[in-house]
Amino acid sequence: MPKKILRINMTDKKATYEDVPEKWSRWAGRALTSAITFDEVEPTCHPLGPNNKLVIAPGWVTGTPAAPSSGRTSFGGKSPLTGGIKEANAGGLSGQKIAKLGLAAIILEGHPKDGKWYTLVLNRNGVEFKDAAPLMGKGMYEIDEILGKTYPNTAIIGIGQAGEMKLSNAGISVNDSENHPGRYAGRGGMGAVMGVRGVKAIVVDDTGGPGVEIADKETFEAGRKKLTEAILSHDLTKKGGGLPSYGTAILVNIINEAGGLPTRNFSTGQFEGAAKISGEAIAEVIEQRCQGADSEGTMGHACHPGCIIKCSNVYPDESGKHLVSCVEYETAWALGANCGIDDLDYVAQMTRECNDVGLDTIEAGNTIAVAMEGGLLEFGDGAGALNLFDEVRKGTPLGRIIGQGVEATAKAFGVYRVPTVKGQSMPAYEPRAIKGIGVTYATTPMGADHTAGYTIAPEIAGVGGKVDPLTDEGKADLSLTFQAATAFIDSTGYCLFIAFPILDIATGWAGMAETVAGVTGMAVTGDDVVPMGKEILKMERLFNEQAGFTSERDRIPEFMREEALPPHNVTWTITNEELDQVYSWVHNGS
């Protein structure tokens, strides 16, 4: 049975199943959310207005049996944070269940005229519109618990109080296998776009669903085997490897060593407390607190069923019980080093607050750092920082400013050092010390986003080659190649972390493409990854142009050209002309 598009109109509470039109038939995941946004959302619309939409799509291979680490769900539309196109993807349970219901995408549009809020229950029979009144004002931990009792073994997509208030840093939560929130489509404020639609939660029950058809089982199986072997043989992703042993926070010490760990609102590139918030420290806390049989803290946690990398963790409280999943590299940095905080328990508690209230941890940490620089509280004040989340939860004037993210908060507190591109704040890699990632921050259609073109792989990790992070040369081309490959991988439904093994192991790269070919029946090989990725980027870039973005928005903030960053004492030196070359092909051929 061919996949369908499920269109849910919240104005008249009507759900319709549509055939996938020819123009979208090649796409899934990010490619599909971007194609639908490009075709159906007015680029100049207000992100919180009636003409924006929330598009949800699993990847090409998501929901297939045994495709490894392929549970991603893409969430797309126009971003309230950037004013441009957005795709944020998450792990958790939703992607596989949406795919198994036979859906290529869900388009959420309109908004209830009566101002009511709804929980949508999706199952094989259709969509139920349930009154969400009992969930209003609640955070994601309580929502997942309540809905998990009524609808066991389902995926729960939801927004916390931040999304209800339509704040620009509101993310969308997806539950994990233990029915906890924390797998977030965090970036860009898509939780506010869901809130505008009057939808507090979406429950996905795939019981009895048709599943995902595989057009060419032989090709799919051959590709799956190659990809699985690559993942399980690479030192980073194999059993006992770096990611399952230490999680993504394995990077804290390394990026600090390279002088690229943004510290105290991007004022220096090394943090004296880095080791205390590192992956090694997280592993040590888990080992110390989780000796008992009923302990819940763990490394090597899978964020969705079928993940064979297992880079997630469950950070325990002092009694060894679940406090939060997961303390990522980005989280440990944003709420730790960047705020001058070296206490993992505060970092973990703040991460839990982000997951509960419904905030992106990167933007939240950057916002607190900017507020610290503006004098609201001292750098290093973990207790003060933690209290700010309650301000957001309660919707106080201060909380609403903080919930708007970095740029609004910087204006409110008169701060000049504002680490944003296109309104979205930078992740945990200093562009002055690691130039290629700066090109990605500046030029991706998404606003500052490391996952959009992770040049850290060759610049720091020696994955996919080895490049000096401190030099400018060749970084524009490097970033574009990574941006294009990423756009493709974001459309497969695979976790982006499969990129590390397959950049080093060529058969894995080919295998990934073969699984896509096998599922879809399209003639896709490893050579098509970058060209197809560029097709996706072009749609996104054109949307932004039509929304009013010019090349002047593809810039690194002024202070990074003016202030030399210790310890290497480097400024941002890649020229505007070089940045403008990255996307020159959109109008000048490839």
Added chain:
Amino acid sequence: MQIDVRVFATLRRYVPELGVGETIKMDVESGTTLVEILDHLNLPREEVKIVMRNGRQADLDDAVQEGDRIAFVPAIAGG
């Protein structure tokens, strides 16, 4: 002359006495190379993916200098 050596992530299994955030202070002869230090610490060469000297990428054949800060890094990446 004295140098500081840091060993990260999965490589710490080979120096189990080293606490998180601790550095190894080593006295070495002038002209000692990074690969000699690596071998002295019994770190398997095939597991060392990156070597850093004073925060910059280095080659295993590079000789160290007084006060250098050296880091041995296994396969890492993330986000």
